[in-house]
Amino acid sequence: MIFLWGGLRLWRSPPQPFPDMKLHRNLCEAIIRALEAIFNQKQYADKVLEKLLKSNSKWGARDRAFIAESTYEIVRWWRKLLFLANETYYENGSNYENRVFWRVLGVHLLLQHKSLPPWQEWQNLFLKEIEQKASNIRERAIQHSIPDWLDKLGEQELGKGAWERELEALNKPAEVVLRANTLKISVQELQKLLQEQKIETKLTPHSPDALILATRQNIFQNPLFKEGYFEVQDVGSQEIGRFLRVKAGERVVDACAGAGGKTLHLASMMHNKGRIIAMDTESWKLAELKKRAKRNGIDIIETRLIESSKTIKRLANSADKLLLDVPCSGLGVLRRNPDAKWKLSEKFLIEVREKQSQILQQYSQMLKKGGFLVYATCSILPSENENQVNNFLLQNKNFRLLESKHLFPSEYGFDGFFMALLEKTN
Ligand SMILES: C[S@@+](CC[C@H](N)C(=O)[O-])C[C@H]1O[C@@H](n2cnc3c(N)ncnc32)[C@H](O)[C@@H]1O
Numbered sequence: 001m002i003f004l005w006g007g008l009r010l011w012r013s014p015p016q017p018f019p020d021m022k023l024h025r026n027l028c029e030a031i032i033r034a035l036e037a038i039f040n041q042k043q044y045a046d047k048v049l050e051k052l053l054k055s056n057s058k059w060g061a062r063d064r065a066f067i068a069e070s071t072y073e074i075v076r077w078w079r080k081l082l083f084l085a086n087e088t089y090y091e092n093g094s095n096y097e098n099r100v101f102w103r104v105l106g107v108h109l110l111l112q113h114k115s116l117p118p119w120q121e122w123q124n125l126f127l128k129e130i131e132q133k134a135s136n137i138r139e140r141a142i143q144h145s146i147p148d149w150l151d152k153l154g155e156q157e158l159g160k161g162a163w164e165r166e167l168e169a170l171n172k173p174a175e176v177v178l179r180a181n182t183l184k185i186s187v188q189e190l191q192k193l194l195q196e197q198k199i200e201t202k203l204t205p206h207s208p209d210a211l212i213l214a215t216r217q218n219i220f221q222n223p224l225f226k227e228g229y230f231e232v233q234d235v236g237s238q239e240i241g242r243f244l245r246v247k248a249g250e251r252v253v254d255a256c257a258g259a260g261g262k263t264l265h266l267a268s269m270m271h272n273k274g275r276i277i278a279m280d281t282e283s284w285k286l287a288e289l290k291k292r293a294k295r296n297g298i299d300i301i302e303t304r305l306i307e308s309s310k311t312i313k314r315l316a317n318s319a320d321k322l323l324l325d326v327p328c329s330g331l332g333v334l335r336r337n338p339d340a341k342w343k344l345s346e347k348f349l350i351e352v353r354e355k356q357s358q359i360l361q362q363y364s365q366m367l368k369k370g371g372f373l374v375y376a377t378c379s380i381l382p383s384e385n386e387n388q389v390n391n392f393l394l395q396n397k398n399f400r401l402l403e404s405k406h407l408f409p410s411e412y413g414f415d416g417f418f419m420a421l422l423e424k425t426n
Pocket residue numbers: 003255256257258259260261262263279280281282285306325326327328359
């Protein structure tokens with residue numbers, strides 16, 4: 001699964017019709033190239049777009065937004081658009097012909113009320129017919145554009161009503177959320193400085209340091225970002241950091257730190273006092289984390305690459321607080337990563353659940369007696385969440401559950417997460 005911290009996320013805005021924009025063939029060809037790389041070469045959408053947008057410096061901001069937004073919306077609605085284009089959907093990962101990408105793009109643009117140029121690829125596509133077909137879809141997996149196996153699994157795990165509510169919410173494009181780096185600035189001051197640049201934001205009751213961008217722009221180019229005044233981080237992800245209740249001066253281990261989205265938050269809540277050991281199995285992510293820490297004015301983080309179980313054993317009984325933000329299906333963040341639903345498989349889910357339970361079992365040994373750990377995922381499936389925690393508690397009587405929380409996109413409007421706070425009592 002993918003974890004994003006890069007600039008591309010900012011291009012995922014609500015679908016916009018770009019009403020007065022002429023359809024240039026080179027922009028449509030760029031979208032086709034992106035779709036081909038995502039669906040046939042199985043590349044990650046964010047990486048594909050990052051590379052594609054860098055490849056042509058002549059595209060203006062509107063062109064780039066058009067390419068990125070169209071690609072993301074097509075990826076999100078892939079199965080439904082194939083159905084409306086009278087094309088076959090392959091659940092087994094087979095490749096699609098170029099012609100299919102063109103037809104799907106044509107259907108998408110018609111539904112955005114664009115009039116199509118008389119290009120040969122778009123002959124015989126008519127909005128009225130497409131709309132009529134769309135109004136008669138009976139199958140939930142097509143309507144919500146999701147693979148059959150995942151649709152069945154979601155219903156099995158969450159129940160019909162809850163799964164349908166999440167399906168609906170997970171197909172809405174995500175907002176861009178900033179987290180003020182309180183080591184450098186308060187959320188109110190940040191809002192004011194952004195306003196002076198005519199960048200409108202709103203506060204949210206769900207997170208004290210969060211600001212939500214009213215309109216999308218390349219915020220990573222903003223001088224305030226370069227100065228480390230804020231990071232881009234979803235509201236739910238911010239909640240996980242707070243859930244660990246870290247204090248200044250503590251020794252904290254963030255064992256699946258990745259590029260450090262949550263590590264940086266922990267460090268600012270600790271007022272940059274104490275020690276955080278940020279670990280991961282991927283060295284490139286830890287290298288990125290170091291860069292981000294520097295920008296944020298944080299110097300209490302030490303990165304440690306996990307090369308074997310020895311790295312973990314060396315830290316036995318050493319942490320006051322431990323964050324286990326484990327690898328997962330990413331089902332809670334499909335709004336940001338819609339391509340994940342086409343790349344996930346039952347086999348991957350079985351493997352990732354096994355990994356989660358191993359991490360929980362082995363890494364929890366790093367905690368001191370009396371210490372707290374947070375087990376977190378960006379999944380909404382009980383099999384990755386409470387079931388993992390319950391199994392662990394059955395086998396580890398020296399831990400007790402203090403609190404757990406589900407963040408469902410349908411209920412609070414942001415990404416889906418799970419977090420459980422455990423205490424090591426003995
Ligand atoms: C959910 S992501 C972490 C996101 C990160 N905490 C953040 O807030 O940006 C899970 C991370 O676990 C890492 N990972 C995978 N297997 C691991 C293992 N066995 N031990 C530690 N980390 C692992 C992945 O490389 C990935 O960065």
